[in-house]
Amino acid sequence: MKGIVFTELLEMIEDQYGYGLVDSLLTESNLPSGGVYTAIGTYDHAEMITLVDKLSLKTQLPVPDLxxxxxxxxxxxxxxxxxxxxxxxxxxxxxxxxxxxxxxxxxxxxxxxxxxxxxxxxxxxxxxxxxxxxxxxxxxxxxxxxxxxxxxxxxxxxxxxxxxxxxxxxxxxxxxxxx
Ligand code: HEM
Missing domain, CATH: 3.90.1520.10 (H-NOX domain)
Structure with missing residues (x-):
């Protein structure tokens, strides 16, 4: 997936929950990219699912809703x-x-x-x-x-x-x- 999908996701999480949550998601998720995304780069879409799964655990909101x-x-x-x-x-x-x-x-x-x-x-x-x-x-x-x-x-x-x-x-x- 293109980096824009990831940069916007992290921005949304930061807007709604603050940078602390972004930081802990990235450190705890063990992502192949290391959680460093550029808008034009390409990354495995599984990373998006990993991030949303973790976000769901932290916020108690179901993955489909997120x-x-x-x-x-x-x-x-x-x-x-x-x-x-x-x-x-x-x-x-x-x-x-x-x-x-x-x-x-x-x-x-x-x-x-x-x-x-x-x-x-x-x-x-x-x-x-x-x-x-x-x-x-x-x-x-x-x-x-x-x-x-x-x-x-x-x-x-x-x-x-x-x-x-x-x-x-x-x-x-x-x-x-x-x-
Ligand atoms: C101005 C409007 C839109 C633009 C510029 C746009 C552009 C994009 C881009 C850049 C991606 C990421 C591709 C990748 O990560 O490799 C994407 C994915 C996607 N787009 Fe659009 N899109 C637009 C509107 C829409 C709308 C209205 C829908 C829904 C009806 C839609 C459905 C999707 C879905 C579901 C994906 C995720 C990939 C997948 O499901 O396989 N897009 N789009």
């Missing part, structure tokens, strides 16, 4: 770091529809080694979007948070229903209905 909170935080960071992708559309559904065939395509051009999920998006009606997430990294809770962050960025609200199409969480269907 990944979702982190997804919401990450979307806000994308609106700053990748502003043009967000500004070229005027609604959450337009952005969600452009993630796979535009945004992540551009991300891949910038970082050929980026590890990106596969999305199949359909819009059965004006207020209804479905997103089928597929990734061996099984980060659908992170995707859930990114979808929520996207809706909130555009001042929209929706009911999001998430259903595993494969038990291990590698294929997940999101049903998003605007309210």
């Amino acid at each position: 990944l979702r909170i982190y997804g919401r935080y990450m979307f806000r960071s994308f609106t700053r770091g990748y502003r043009p992708f967000v500004d070229r559309v005027d609604s959450a559904f337009a952005l969600l529809q452009s993630v796979h065939h535009h945004v992540h395509v551009e991300v891949r051009k910038l970082y050929p080694d980026a590890e990106l999920p596969h999305f199949t998006v359909e819009q059965p009606s004006e207020n209804h979007l479905t997103m089928r997430y597929e990734s061996e990294r099984k980060l659908s809770d992170f995707a859930h948070g990114l979808i929520e962050g996207c809706l909130s960025h555009f001042g929209e609200t929706a009911t999001i229903t998430k259903r595993n199409l494969v038990d291990d969480g590698s294929i997940v269907l999101f049903d998003i209905v605007k309210t």
Whole structure:
């Protein structure tokens, strides 16, 4: 995974719990990278899971909740770091529809080694979007948070229903209905 995923995660933890917790997570986690991340570097995605697992032990919050909170935080960071992708559309559904065939395509051009999920998006009606997430990294809770962050960025609200199409969480269907 790209370093930005790690630097933003550590920043979020620092914002919410203070640097002391970041420091103890890094020293206790025995990470191959040593916990030193640069935004353009690439690191094993297992390190993210290690950090979130440890964070869950320390905060008593379940891992899926933490990944979702982190997804919401990450979307806000994308609106700053990748502003043009967000500004070229005027609604959450337009952005969600452009993630796979535009945004992540551009991300891949910038970082050929980026590890990106596969999305199949359909819009059965004006207020209804479905997103089928597929990734061996099984980060659908992170995707859930990114979808929520996207809706909130555009001042929209929706009911999001998430259903595993494969038990291990590698294929997940999101049903998003605007309210
Ligand atoms: C401006 C908007 C966005 C930008 C710039 C962006 C960019 C990125 C980048 C840089 C990564 C890290 C790749 C790596 O670590 O190798 C990533 C991963 C990911 N993105 Fe996006 N993304 C955006 C929006 C979204 C949205 C709205 C969703 C959800 C619907 C999404 C779903 C994901 C997921 C789930 C991953 C984790 C990798 C995986 O599950 O396999 N992204 N994205």
